[in-house]
Amino acid sequence: MITAVRTPESVADAVGHAAAGGRLMGGGTVVMAQVNSGSLGSPEIVSLRRAGLGGIGVDGALARVGATATLTEVEESPELAFLRDAVRSVASPTIRNQATVGGNLFVPQPYGDLAVCLLALDATVEVAGPDGSRGAPVDVVLANGVAPGEVVTAVRLAVPAPGTWFYRKAMRRKLNSAAIVAVAAVVETGGGVVTSARIALGGVAPRPVRAASAERVLIGRPLETDVLDEAGRAARADIAPFDDAYASAWYRTRVLPVHLRRAFLG
């Protein structure tokens, strides 16, 4: 049973409550669902709603997105328009009014599509803790989480150059459905061949993963069907797929190359 819901009005207070063992809550889409089913496993909740962690700031190509910025705010941000398709593939507009960017980092796959994007964007996660603040690479946070008592305060990312951002999410339904395979990528080309590639995958492992094997295949080669198919097959080395209510591990593995290719070629 929940004995307290803290609503700290500063990051320092939030860190204090978190350090005391409170479960952090952003928009409540995960935590409150657990409260309602009696499965939260912590008697105390620390809501970040009033901790001053909202807002989206953009300075040139660099964006800083507050941890409690909602997915709707990202969707409506003109500077982050490249993320709009990705955000709109998450749940429903109503849930996007509640779910937060910080919370999305901690959602288990096959949910957490924005986290897949942040991995492809090589974002930096700002973390506040009892000993001060630090910046952590998003892949580290996605793999290991943050330490007890730490609070994610923001995410920093570079807006990719036009034409270098790719996203595709395969779902069982057209809207509001978890990822079978999500592909997010920043891929730069020059002289008709790929010069750099960061590809992140969702839906195919317990956490978002980099498709490093696919990236290696692409470097120095054109974004063409055969190359992408080869990259997609290579990406199978990077995944740890699972069965769930939506699809089997077999199916996810089977269609991964298809969706990887379609992320680039439609």
Added chain:
Amino acid sequence: MASQVVNLRVNERSREFLAAPGTPLLSSLRDALGLMAAKRGCAQGSCGTCTVLLDGRPVMSCLVAVETVDGASVRTLEGVARGGDLDEVQSAFLEGFATQCGFCTAGMIMTAEALLDRNPDPTRAEVVEAISGNVCRCTGYGPIVDAILDAAARRRKEDAAARRKEDIAARWGTADIAATPGTADAAARRRS
């Protein structure tokens, strides 16, 4: 920690009530305030039957810890009809046979209200996306989408009529406004 006093502005009335730690907004609306229109269909944010407007945005009220939104403004289906008159969304659902069992209706209507507040002339695709978090097991959704589009058309028509009256009033005085109560009010209400 004991229950806390929470203040909300609900359907334009200030309400004060007690909430135990972790109480969802939905439970406070239903159990503390007696507003039963919003339903509990899953308590997991997966069905949309509990949708209400929180500071103008639709939310799944089962996922909102009520203590964290102290001072916020909430609108529920009970606050939609004014003076006993159905609004355009309600009328469109009623006349369009967009209800069957009725359990999803409150959430559908509130989601539609929020959509039309922001987007008076939505495309079919926009309506479809707006209600993508609301489950209906009876209708197959078609009549609901039709009703929301119909409501948008009714509201635009009514707003246009109200604007015409306001223009006339601005030029010629308010005599004819009094003869047609409601229309100007309705438009002004939504633009505010």
Added chain:
Amino acid sequence: MARLRGRGYASVNYPTGMNLGGDPSQALIHATTTGTFVVSLSSVDLGQGLKTVVAQCAAETLGLPMENILVDTADTDTGPHCMGTFASRGTHRVGNAVIMAAAEAREVMLAVAAEELEVDAGDLETDGTGYIQVKGAQERRIHITDLALAAHFTHGRTISGRGMFLKEKNDPVPETGEMDPDSCQAHACTVAVVEVDDETGVVEVLEMHNAYEIGRALNPAMVAQQVEGGAWMGMSHALFEATEPYYPARDHGPRDFTEYLMPGAADIPAYHNAILERPAGNGPFGAKGIGEMTANAPIPAIANAIFDACGVRLDTMPFTPERVLRGLDELRGYHD
């Protein structure tokens, strides 16, 4: 990649009423002092519109407008027995019981009117707007409000009626299965048009054409609700639904509407529906139960359309992208 289009057919029938019968439903009707007829039932409206359709049955039988009918139902202290709302029996059983009760009440109504108007009851008719009038002499008439007042305060008559519908229980012959299971049969034929993504196995239903024979469309708008909602559920069953996605293995059962997939508004096809009426002799105004049937034909129609599109025979429900793709892979001899 290709999107392969196909068309599939299915035709079905569906029984009305609890299998083998033995499922009574009752109705009681009485008039208030001012001529409102209260239909007392214990039947449940699940959203299919039973309360509305039985009020129509009462109004039609009494010859009164809908405004004069109230349905009071689903309280076991005040309503007579009903077996329940299932087996496409509600409209048929309860409708028949209400018609029977309303016919009896109408007889009393006309008898009292005959006394008031000093004519033979057989010479009276209802005009559907609330008046009981002498056939061929419409100026000699009495409004139901005045009539009910007179019945109460002058004649001391209760304008009421009782109705009960029972199809007697039938037991199958164990050796042969000989039995009388149903009251009537409704019919449907569905044509589904689908597209199959040959790389992912994803099936999209583009069109559904349904012809239904339902006995009688008692309320055409509610028929439209039933047929569209039913076709949607059939499509949902066909493509998505399972509480045990790895049946007979018991794992990964969906827990909520996030995991238990059903088509959303973005996934629905264009529907084209047509209704035929071949009234059932034992149905209320000829109606048959249709609420269940409407979900059935879409499932095989979609299976058959998928085969038509891509040559994969889905013999296991639901028709998931995985099942389609495994079939395609087998046809193509694909291994990777």
Added chain:
Amino acid sequence: MRYKTNPIDRTYFPDEPAPDFNVIGSVVQRSDALGHVTGRSSFFEDLSPPGLLHLKAHRSTRHHARLATVDTSEALAVPGVVRVLTHADIPNNVFTPLKLIGVQPDDEPVLAEGKVRYLGEPICAVVAETEAAAQEGAARVRVGYEELPAVFDVEEALAEGAPIVNEYHGHNYFTYEGHHCRRIRFGDVEAAFAAADHVFEWRYQSAPIEHAPTETTGCVVVPQPDGRLRIHSDTQACFFTLDNTALILGTPFNRLRIVGGTVGGGFGGKVDVAVEPVACVAAMLTGQPVKYVYSRYEEMQVSSPRAAERIYIKDAVTADGRIIGRKITLYVDAGAYSRHSPYGTTKAAAHLPGPYSIPNVWADCHCVFTNRTPSSAMRGFGVTIGDFALESQMDRIARALGMDPLRLRLRNAYRDGDLKAHRKVAEGTALVEVIQKAAEMVGHELPEEYRRMSSMDGGGR
């Protein structure tokens, strides 16, 4: 016109002219719609009586196990928990679905006693002042299990040496008047196979399907001043619930009153009596109102689904597309208890061989017990999955013969006067006409001979 209607085509039954009704056949507004669009319709959970207690079940975490120990002490220690009920608190601890009309079996306990037979079977009921306390209490019930082998496949369940799911039956199938299945025997199906030009045999399978009403199953029981219990329920069948609950409580029937009738979707899922008996026991023992409502998880995984079915169909077919024999073996996966599956299996048998006139029909329809959530009624009970199999079969036959699938159906469609396999004479048939209409709707050309076919007057076969 803001609502949809579908055109009524009267050309197919010209002897049934448009009727002259006053109200019937007209669009009349739904009497419940105003309440729905204003939020004033009252569903059972919209009742919130003072002193309301909340009930949550502790459920089995095993598919099949003996209950060695059930320890409720920790649950009782949770602040707010008022009472923990076990099978010993239920006066007659057995569901009796159709006892009053003489149909057995009574094979399912209200709360598990000695054994659990499926994942999620209720063992204890925790009653508390708040829902959170009831949840917490239910989570703190400690059960010691001795695991038993479980069986999940219908044909494995019927095989020699399979674990017995439900001792009441002594074997894993429901017995129909001495037979191990519901049978249809009509004509001589083996002779038909011998005479056929083609014999086709295929297998079909489905998985359990949930009704998924937006409102979950539940009730609020309110003790009345006169000692009676008023039960606000979303049951699909008020008296069915009343009668069964009274039998379980061992009280006179008139001690109970059911109030319902506004239901957030049923689809068959609210026919079984599930929550009312335990909630009534809790209300009687505490003297307070009690609410027992399924969580969405319980609705999805614990409430009865539509049964999975496995169906084998073997057809004898002539070269010109007449089906002269059909042999069907059908398995209904009832799960751990009967509920209404024996009825549904008989209904499935009655539906065979589909809407076609086939002179030789043989069917064995098995109602099989496995260690899964008991299945029961759902929209299309006994028919939906059968139709999937039968109509897939028709398509496959048509393709195997190189025949138009609609002509195959029209040729075999049942007509008025035909004797069905269950030996009832068909009347009021209209399969021919709905097929003709559907063909017309999609521009599927039928030759004159097929367009002239009719359900009446011999049917033009």
